[in-house]
Amino acid sequence: MYLVSLMFGIQSLSFDPLEHLETFSGCMSITRAEWEARRAAVPMDVVLSSDHDILSDVGYANMLHQVLRLRPGSGKFTAPVCSTWVFMSRGSTGRSSQRPLGKQEYKSVQDANIMVARVVILLLLCEARKIWWMLEQPVNSLLERHPLFEAFLRLPSVHVRRLTTAMCWFGGRTRKPTWVYSSHPEVSEINNYADHSLIPENTAEMVVHYVDSSGKQRIKGGGDLKASQAYPRRFGKAVSKVRSKHAAKHRAQAAKFLRLAKKTPNVANCAPAMNAKWMKMANLEPIFNFLAK
Numbered sequence: 001m002y003l004v005s006l007m008f009g010i011q012s013l014s015f016d017p018l019e020h021l022e023t024f025s026g027c028m029s030i031t032r033a034e035w036e037a038r039r040a041a042v043p044m045d046v047v048l049s050s051d052h053d054i055l056s057d058v059g060y061a062n063m064l065h066q067v068l069r070l071r072p073g074s075g076k077f078t079a080p081v082c083s084t085w086v087f088m089s090r091g092s093t094g095r096s097s098q099r100p101l102g103k104q105e106y107k108s109v110q111d112a113n114i115m116v117a118r119v120v121i122l123l124l125l126c127e128a129r130k131i132w133w134m135l136e137q138p139v140n141s142l143l144e145r146h147p148l149f150e151a152f153l154r155l156p157s158v159h160v161r162r163l164t165t166a167m168c169w170f171g172g173r174t175r176k177p178t179w180v181y182s183s184h185p186e187v188s189e190i191n192n193y194a195d196h197s198l199i200p201e202n203t204a205e206m207v208v209h210y211v212d213s214s215g216k217q218r219i220k221g222g223g224d225l226k227a228s229q230a231y232p233r234r235f236g237k238a239v240s241k242v243r244s245k246h247a248a249k250h251r252a253q254a255a256k257f258l259r260l261a262k263k264t265p266n267v268a269n270c271a272p273a274m275n276a277k278w279m280k281m282a283n284l285e286p287i288f289n290f291l292a293k
Contacts, residue, residue, distance in 0.1 A: 003284065004125070006291040007064055018042055018069040020243070023054070023122075024079045029236030034075075037240050042066055054118055055111055057290035067122050072129045073254030075243050079136040080119050084112040085143045100145035113146065117282035120148045123183075127158055128261070130254035132184045132243070139164065139177035148281050163187045169194035170235035176200075186246050193238035 007013070018041065020034040025043035034041035044052040044063060053059035070076060084093045084102070093109050095102035102109045119135070126133040137143050144150070153160055160181050167176035170193070180187055279285065 007068055015069050017071045020075045021066050022077045027230045029231040029233050030077050030239050033236040033240035037244050054115055057286050060118055060287055067125050070131050072258055073251035074131055076126050076131055076133040080115055082137055082141055084109055085141040086138055095142050100142050114283050116143055116146045117148045120152050121282055130257040132250055135181040137179050139179055161185055161187055165191055167232055168198050168200035169196055171232040174200050186242055189242045190238045
């Protein structure tokens, strides 16, 4: 992949190995749990640094660099911004199952489309090194209908599982039904640390119903919706515990996978039409230009 060769061609970059990367990390619940498990982990979020913005040239190059630092068999957790993919925003974004990319003339919608495309490319890199990646979204998010995510799922070597859980089972203030997509089946064990007896507060304002100027019934996110994006500390610990339990096995699986991969022709990378589509949807040309300077 040309993108990867450009990264490795930058002499000043350090590729000291990492054992976990959390992108869109927010309050860093998972990263903190990884640190407690004594693993080298890096959080990335725009609240930490403008250099972590996946939509900027330097931000995406930074994310690529961190993914390439991950040891084979290590871990990555990501949670692309969900605000334009959830049902509450569909009236304004125009997204639907039949039209998942929505109103692309709106900058916020198109930015979200590019964000997901770039995330998928990072997941491809993770697959190439047998890294256990997980991607979180609220239940019923339309992100899974993004054309590049669907294309990613159709790749012969990609086998994705989807866990359904709820943040309230880990001490979250709201129920927040959640999907966690994963490259590894062990993702199901996260729910082994869930407490189904925990009941969320009913006072949180997650959705607001209103009537617009034309008299139509509408809904929008409530005042407590943004705060619900943060993972409870117990959820971070659950993810890290499952990672610890299977770490040795995953490293061995990755080593075996890479030995075989070196002997296997890269057929997928020989499809120019496919590469052009991915480049366009992820808006990669500015990234190539930035890295080639």
